[in-house]
Amino acid sequence: MADLKVNFAGIPMKNPVASASGTFGFGFEYQSVISPHELGALVVKGLTLSPKRGNQGTRLHETASGLLNSIGLENPGIDNFINEILPDLRQCDATTLINISGGNDEEYVEITQKLNNCQGIAGLEVNISCPNIREGGLVYGVDPELTYRLVSKVRQSTSFPVIVKLSPNVTDITEIAKACERAGADGLSLINTVAGMAIDIDQKEPVFDNISAGLSGPAIKPIALKAVYQVSQAVDLPVMGMGGIYNYQDAIEFILAGATSVALGTVNFAEPTAAKSIIQGIDNYLEREGYLSVNDIRGLAWK
Amino acid sequence: MADLKVNFAGIPMKNPVASASGTFGFGFEYQSVISPHELGALVVKGLTLSPKRGNQGTRLHETASGLLNSIGLENPGIDNFINEILPDLRQCDATTLINISGGNDEEYVEITQKLNNCQGIAGLEVNISCPNIREGGLVYGVDPELTYRLVSKVRQSTSFPVIVKLSPNVTDITEIAKACERAGADGLSLINTVAGMAIDIDQKEPVFDNISAGLSGPAIKPIALKAVYQVSQAVDLPVMGMGGIYNYQDAIEFILAGATSVALGTVNFAEPTAAKSIIQGIDNYLEREGYLSVNDIRGLAWK
Amino acid sequence: MWYDELGKISYHTKIAPQIFLMKIKLPKISTSIHPGQFVNIQVNGAYDQKEDSFATIISDPLLRRPISVYDVCPQEGELSIMYQVVGRGTQILSSQAEGTRLKVMGPLGNGFSLDEGQKVALVSGGIGIAPLYLLSKKLASNNCQPHLLAGFSGEEQVRLLQDFHELNNMNIKLATDDGSAGYHGQVTDLLKNFLSSYQEQIDMVVTCGPEIMMKKVVDLATRANLPVKLSVERKMACGVGACLGCTCESVDNQSYKHACIDGPVFWGNEVKLNG
Amino acid sequence: MWYDELGKISYHTKIAPQIFLMKIKLPKISTSIHPGQFVNIQVNGAYDQKEDSFATIISDPLLRRPISVYDVCPQEGELSIMYQVVGRGTQILSSQAEGTRLKVMGPLGNGFSLDEGQKVALVSGGIGIAPLYLLSKKLASNNCQPHLLAGFSGEEQVRLLQDFHELNNMNIKLATDDGSAGYHGQVTDLLKNFLSSYQEQIDMVVTCGPEIMMKKVVDLATRANLPVKLSVERKMACGVGACLGCTCESVDNQSYKHACIDGPVFWGNEVKLNG
Numbered sequence A, B: 001m002a003d004l005k006v007n008f009a010g011i012p013m014k015n016p017v018a019s020a021s022g023t024f025g026f027g028f029e030y031q032s033v034i035s036p037h038e039l040g041a042l043v044v045k046g047l048t049l050s051p052k053r054g055n056q057g058t059r060l061h062e063t064a065s066g067l068l069n070s071i072g073l074e075n076p077g078i079d080n081f082i083n084e085i086l087p088d089l090r091q092c093d094a095t096t097l098i099n100i101s102g103g104n105d106e107e108y109v110e111i112t113q114k115l116n117n118c119q120g121i122a123g124l125e126v127n128i129s130c131p132n133i134r135e136g137g138l139v140y141g142v143d144p145e146l147t148y149r150l151v152s153k154v155r156q157s158t159s160f161p162v163i164v165k166l167s168p169n170v171t172d173i174t175e176i177a178k179a180c181e182r183a184g185a186d187g188l189s190l191i192n193t194v195a196g197m198a199i200d201i202d203q204k205e206p207v208f209d210n211i212s213a214g215l216s217g218p219a220i221k222p223i224a225l226k227a228v229y230q231v232s233q234a235v236d237l238p239v240m241g242m243g244g245i246y247n248y249q250d251a252i253e254f255i256l257a258g259a260t261s262v263a264l265g266t267v268n269f270a271e272p273t274a275a276k277s278i279i280q281g282i283d284n285y286l287e288r289e290g291y292l293s294v295n296d297i298r299g300l301a302w303k
Numbered sequence C, D: 001m002w003y004d005e006l007g008k009i010s011y012h013t014k015i016a017p018q019i020f021l022m023k024i025k026l027p028k029i030s031t032s033i034h035p036g037q038f039v040n041i042q043v044n045g046a047y048d049q050k051e052d053s054f055a056t057i058i059s060d061p062l063l064r065r066p067i068s069v070y071d072v073c074p075q076e077g078e079l080s081i082m083y084q085v086v087g088r089g090t091q092i093l094s095s096q097a098e099g100t101r102l103k104v105m106g107p108l109g110n111g112f113s114l115d116e117g118q119k120v121a122l123v124s125g126g127i128g129i130a131p132l133y134l135l136s137k138k139l140a141s142n143n144c145q146p147h148l149l150a151g152f153s154g155e156e157q158v159r160l161l162q163d164f165h166e167l168n169n170m171n172i173k174l175a176t177d178d179g180s181a182g183y184h185g186q187v188t189d190l191l192k193n194f195l196s197s198y199q200e201q202i203d204m205v206v207t208c209g210p211e212i213m214m215k216k217v218v219d220l221a222t223r224a225n226l227p228v229k230l231s232v233e234r235k236m237a238c239g240v241g242a243c244l245g246c247t248c249e250s251v252d253n254q255s256y257k258h259a260c261i262d263g264p265v266f267w268g269n270e271v272k273l274n275g
């Protein structure tokens, strides 16, 4: 058995495979088939300051090897999370990352401050890339200035590792990554969903009330892989790679592209035990190829 | 039978279904199963001033519901095309669009001038979005200034309808579209391939010598559809929509999103008679839904 | 507690135009599933010979398809489903041969959980009959003499009632849109008549079918002071409460319910129906 | 001239580990295809019942897979292929049951086009034997007494020779990497020995197998002043010259050849081989 442990942005992970935010609930939903502590890290559903109902209308639409979603960050709000959910999560003994979103800088900072006093949190994932909400979200993710300002403020308000989650919906993702690095981020996670849409040809209108939605799943893997390959070479920050990982071969591609850890999103819906078989597959690959540690293959595909 | 005729940027098309550049050769390759004149328009493989050998190494890689290609604009050059290929094409009686690429403004203009004296050309498709060549190509497609300058020059050097082919690899595609409109383009075609990559986990290196390649096929349809929906509302130019069209339902989605015509790319490889069944499917849809002309459903999904 | 089980199709047949009955060997799920619960089926799995596992080598269609349990035979470790071909997922499913292996998650969701001895009127529209069979079977075997009012588009769908006719103590009434069998008209008209005579003799209405129909059923039952249980369909990705995609607006307008974990069976006054 | 034909699998069996033989009813293609040509197979088609056509409802895997013709039976309108499972496309193909319909494009590419009466030595490595059967059959029936030198990894692959043994006038020599059958060593060593005795009696060498092997074959034959025809494999999308993806560097370095239309059969001195 190879050594699967990685240190991601100061967070020790027992293996490099995390769950992607919004696709694994708060970790309990899949407990019938996999315990959160089997994961390298559990990244919880995106949280906001106040509870959010999320978007109206259709929220899901399957596309070719992909999924469009327009959940709109439905969540119980940070206080409810801290009081009702986090205590149970602590019992699971999982490495827990808290994904946070806000409508403006102050909201992000306020959420961060609320989390500062909590036990059982390994780090923060700052979502600046949600395409499904009107304010905040993607507005930050496409602007290096705004990103720099926001990340600096979050950085200054906590001692937790700060991971910033990037959007692929930009001309040059490395610019945003560099802004995060300058602002003191400890790591990056990428990619969030790709902006897309669908039309109902019977109703002759967009499937989603918001028109645009976020594309995830195997369809976007080539896009995500390129982003990880570029960003991991452009900055000195560790990267959690995600976007379309479907089997262990995909996970290996991301690690060879420079990712320190990977996250599984949409695949959980199709294969709820994917994390297990991907962890096993990475292990087998390392043995087969004669590597002692997963750290030894990171970035091997760099040119 | 519904009326399938459309006028795209001054080009009369007998139906709204074209072949996408680079996926249908010069029209002869598929003659066993479909004649170029059955298409609304034939868009030929991208041409450059001098012959181009194209890229070395692997050129194709299948992904989930998609295809990465790194052809690198292999083509016999504009002179050879004019002398050897165009005369045969004229015999086919197809509505022919010439897709052109250059390393700088002058090359684009020179190609255009060479084509000016030719018979049997319905219009030019100016490719400013090829992700697979080092100079020219995508450098233009992400920069509104360069785009404006180039399109103006091409516009001034010909009386053919000028269609500009846009890249999705930008933060805001409508900016580039607007630059084309200002520069006097007659129409737009979108999208070209999405930048992506793949890694060979046995060799532990990128599959493509160029590292990055262009993603096409059903995987990218949601991205393409969003681009068409946005661009067709942002400018007053007609749009030829493409990207992942796989069946007639997809084609209808693009037309409802605002496309005047559509183009089929990668699907030709999977289903060489796709154009026929998609033309038929559009016809049946119009009948079923009670429309007399395909023009009646254009943009119906706009909000 | 649910399982992700690798099943094997043991029987597959077309019973009406576009409607199929499939039995799948699923020892774990079939012995723990209850009426009204559902399973989430991968319609297009493929066995990865190289890795010797049932793995992820085809990614389109990506999502599983939620289908209610139609019947179970725990001794055989077998579960059956009755489904209608409506899109590509169900089309692919319909082309799977006996012997094919399929990955199935279940049991999922909250089922009907009726008290023993309750007197129930079941009202179905079209394929909405599917989730009602296992319930009817339980009710009939408890000697509850359930009433079934079934609506179909035409007589070619009447074969969906075959199994129900074989249950003892079932009272079956039938309506077709085209009048080709039973009452000519909507099943909600049947219900109206039924309630006017039998209202006193039943405790509850259970319904499944198009939302516009279920809405009428809720109206009629509410006017007759009868509680309603209904089973809704929503697009689903995970089926287990993780994606938050399968929302139903709650009647109190406070928050969304999620069909996969709060339902698919709801009280008639819990969620807003479309139509 | 090629067709896009909807075929039906009439026979499908495993003949060695990971190696399958499949017969497909393809009346048009099977009556017009020549040795060395290939077909492009959709491994995962699906019938669209709603539109009543064999249509595009599954898009993964997206591309067809190029496979050489192994044999034809024009009377039966049947074409056979022999293929090895190497990735997901061939895995999916291997799981298709008899009776399944598949879309197939063909005949594609340039085949061997040998003159009648030529004396040929055929050299194969592993599954590279597949394109050589129909050629051997023609040569043998023309009384050309072809020599076949076949290399395999081990004896479990020797079954691939079964049909060749049934041809009259075939001279078969065998090498295995592990020595479990025939000569212990590489088929190119066999060729070396063969040429030293039989060089005068043959007009040409034909080869198919790993490029590193074919490269050696070209070297050996060239030294013996014999022309070589070889069949190359490249990743393909269209199979008909439209995508320009299947490049082979030409020896003259002038321009690329395209395996699907300029090949897959080339002269030994036409294209550069990797390895």
Ligand SMILES: Cc1cc2nc3c(=O)[nH]c(=O)nc-3n(C[C@H](O)[C@H](O)[C@H](O)COP(=O)(O)OP(=O)(O)OC[C@H]3O[C@@H](n4cnc5c(N)ncnc54)[C@H](O)[C@@H]3O)c2cc1C
Pocket: A061, A062, C038, C063, C064, C065, C066, C067, C068, C069, C081, C082, C083, C084, C085, C086, C087, C088, C089, C090, C091, C127, C130, C131, C232, C233, C234, C235, C236, C259, C264
């Ligand atoms: C809890 C539950 C139980 C169900 N039980 C049955 C049953 O017993 N028999 C039966 O015939 N059908 C049942 N359905 C409906 C069935 O899930 C859909 O008909 C099926 O998912 C359609 O898939 P498709 O690919 O053929 O259609 P498409 O329309 O091509 O599907 C495209 C996408 O939409 C989703 N989708 C489309 N329609 C529905 C729908 N009505 N409900 C949920 N998702 C949908 C699909 O999952 C897929 O993601 C049930 C649905 C739910 C939610």
Ligand SMILES: Cc1cc2nc3c(=O)[nH]c(=O)nc-3n(C[C@H](O)[C@H](O)[C@H](O)COP(=O)(O)OP(=O)(O)OC[C@H]3O[C@@H](n4cnc5c(N)ncnc54)[C@H](O)[C@@H]3O)c2cc1C
Pocket: B061, B062, D038, D063, D064, D065, D066, D067, D068, D069, D081, D082, D083, D084, D085, D086, D087, D088, D089, D090, D091, D127, D130, D131, D232, D233, D234, D235, D236, D259, D264
């Ligand atoms: C003209 C020609 C004739 C062939 N004849 C035969 C034959 O008779 N028997 C046989 O077993 N194999 C033959 N092959 C090889 C066969 O096409 C590949 O093994 C097959 O495409 C692999 O697909 P996959 O999905 O299983 O593998 P994967 O590696 O998963 O395929 C991924 C992608 O790579 C492509 N690919 C991978 N390997 C090859 C290859 N060697 N050649 C072309 N494309 C490849 C696939 O088409 C696909 O796009 C032939 C190839 C060519 C070009």
Ligand SMILES: Cc1cc2nc3c(=O)[nH]c(=O)nc-3n(C[C@H](O)[C@H](O)[C@H](O)COP(=O)(O)O)c2cc1C
Pocket: A020, A021, A022, A023, A045, A046, A047, A067, A069, A071, A073, A099, A127, A130, A165, A191, A192, A193, A215, A216, A217, A218, A220, A242, A243, A244, A245, A263, A264, A265, A266, A267, C243
């Ligand atoms: C249903 C759904 C909900 C999501 N919710 C969130 C979220 O709350 N916060 C976030 O940062 N990303 C969210 N994402 C994005 C994923 O975490 C991930 O970045 C993306 O789906 C790409 O990975 P995948 O292709 O493996 O799914 C969501 C994705 C999906 C499909």
Ligand SMILES: Cc1cc2nc3c(=O)[nH]c(=O)nc-3n(C[C@H](O)[C@H](O)[C@H](O)COP(=O)(O)O)c2cc1C
Pocket: B020, B021, B022, B023, B045, B046, B047, B067, B069, B071, B073, B099, B127, B130, B165, B191, B192, B193, B215, B216, B217, B218, B220, B242, B243, B244, B245, B263, B264, B265, B266, B267, D243, D245
């Ligand atoms: C193999 C291949 C070659 C292509 N060559 C060109 C080209 O020469 N010029 C161009 O403008 N676009 C080229 N394209 C892009 C297509 O015309 C089209 O914009 C893109 O593939 C998206 O459509 P699709 O998803 O239907 O394939 C090429 C695409 C492919 C797959």
Ligand code: FES
Pocket: C235, C236, C237, C238, C239, C240, C241, C242, C243, C244, C245, C246, C258, C259, C260, C261
């Ligand atoms: S389907 Fe995912 S929450 Fe209900």
Ligand code: FES
Pocket: D235, D236, D237, D238, D239, D240, D241, D242, D243, D244, D245, D246, D258, D259, D260, D261
């Ligand atoms: S496979 Fe497309 S040109 Fe050869």
